Amino acid sequence: MKLNAFETIAIGMEYLRRLGKEVVEAIDYADFIVSRILGAMLNEAVRCVVDGNKPEEIDRAMKICTNFPMGPLELIDLAGVDIVLHGLETMEKDFGDRYHPAPLLLQMVRAGHLGRKIGKGFYDYP
Secondary structure: OOOOHHHHHHHHHHHHHHOOOOOOOOOOOOOOOHHHHHHHHHHHHHHHHHOOOOHHHHHHHHHHHHOOOOOHHHHHHHHOHHHHHHHHHHHHHHHOHHHOOOHHHHHHHHHOOOEOOOOEOOOEOO
């Protein structure tokens, strides 16, 4: 029995629901919904650092004003500066200049400041 794409998706979504997962439908493009929106926000947070804002103040403001559990720069450090840079470069190819990575991200990757996994990113980790 050969299934078409719509049947395959329906079966997959039903399986995820049975596992207790919340299912969200998304059009197939680079980084889907959450990463696409998040990438733009993370990149803008990096630009705020370039503009002279302290990372801890940016993160504190976002936690207070948006009720996020962690700030965008803390999240970049957690995910990995190199991973965020790669995601933005991918989205830039698909969506254009609005996803052009802040130059500071490339500088940090070149310097080896990749975030928590190596102990240094926007913050220092023991």
